[in-house]
Amino acid sequence: MKGLYLGHPSQDRIMAELNERSAVVSTHPMEVPGGDGDLPGVPPYLCDFLMDTTRAGISLIMNGTLDRFPNITFILPHGGGFLPYIASRLEVFGGHLTPKVEAARVRDHLHRFYYDTAGPMSPSATPSLLSVVGSSRILYGSDWPPTPAHLVTGVTAPALDNDPALDEEQRRSINRDNAQRLLPALAGDRQHV
Template sequence: MASKRLVVDVHTHLYLPRYASLLRQRTALPKIITRTGIDGQNEERLVILKDEPSGGRPIGRSYVERDEKLKFMKKHGIDISIVSTANPWLDFLHPKEAHELALQLNDDLEEYCATGPSVSGTSMRQLYGFGLLPIVPKISIESLLEAVRQIFASPHLRGIIMGTRGIGKGLDDQMLDPVWSAISEAGLTVFLHPHYGIPKEAWGEKNNGHVLPLALGFPMETTIATTRLILSGVFDRFPSLRLFLAHSGGALPQLSSRLASCIDHDPVVASRLKHDARFYLGKLYLDAVCYGPEELGFVSDVLARASRYDTGSKDVVSGGRSMGSERLLFGTDHPFFPPLSTSEKWKSVVENLDAIDNVQGWTEADKDGVKGGNAISLFNL
């Protein structure tokens, strides 16, 4: 029972030294550049998209070094982190290079986790990871399956982080069915994370920094990619597939009933799926990076009602908000969104933990589950 009181961060990123070195060598995007900061000192900035606001993001040791990750965890009372390479992963590489680098980075990440400290009084490590697939256009399916096998065989890698573009046609491309099958059979969890957002023209000409692409573009990318997966029947063909969504599923919880209605009224897709669209939300796992208890409570309600839409089910009563909490997991998005002062605690930690603590209708056991117990169970820690 003590394990359920541990705090587990499931949404926390890094750039392994091998990956950061590659970005420093590049002249095309994405790349890490060095420039003179406002204090006259050299600073590194990460530029990953064309027309990136503010000339990219300032990055430092916390993006690369394990000791910085562990110091952040200690400062904020985080017992375990499941780390993942931050976007843009391997999307910009040719298939051969992507394949080779994926295998190297997965080995690097396994070592990063395996040689880190243990959680005091337990057999668990403080660090586990999501591995990488070389999921780029023209890659062979066998190359992807090799990476799945490698991740499955790595004791401290418990899942896969993946962007939304697949091998060029999106994640609903039926060419990926053997990959979904292998991931499902291995019991690995896919962490679906956005990168591209939506076209920059939607944001207008006014300089609003990173606010619109991050606050709106990222969640909408996740919403669209997951909806396409639902419509493709992936969850019918692979019912044990475990998909974990960043940023609490974007707008999908809010729009799920509208989605279900549009499906019912469209002759192209009305008979395609085995269940009402709202059923599939109950098969998802979502991070609890909502920053507010009202939002978390709403998402929990949407997840909890999913069983009502199981075709043929006689259970028409929602499982209640507690049931929805079982598929939500705490995250911080570290090392992005740092505070302005080094002495401050990160809002991404404080506000998300406060949100969990203040969801109306959750028991203390529910809150402990979201903070860590659910992750310990899902990732078999």
């Protein structure tokens, strides 16, 4: 619904259906609300998409969606936007939000999400994401088609492959193992998938 973030109570009916099906929901912003705060010459994918992802994650937490619908698995793009980076702020100020977010539950909620690597993996961003959720909650994400193929193959994939914050076991988990655990059909006989 336009103008509402993921997790708004008006979406409970669809969330109940997704919960019944133990759905895996991959999210991704394509438009951002408003427009008055646009910075001329700066496309929304540079920072607005990250903020939109952050707001969606906070909305899912604040509105109790993760608690009411525990069988849904949400994948947040772009490493969760700014959410891993501001996790401690959410813990500190969560009691002042409406509705309140218990500080002790923030980390639990952050571990309910999966996070994809589309765009944020770098020597500065990767350590923040790893310190908040560990490598077992991170999935490879190309961000294609919004990101042109030549940037995926020439920039973002090599950045992940060469990220000094990751060891080979973490890379293998991110590139394959975590997705196979989340979506077991991927690990099956590839001729029948």
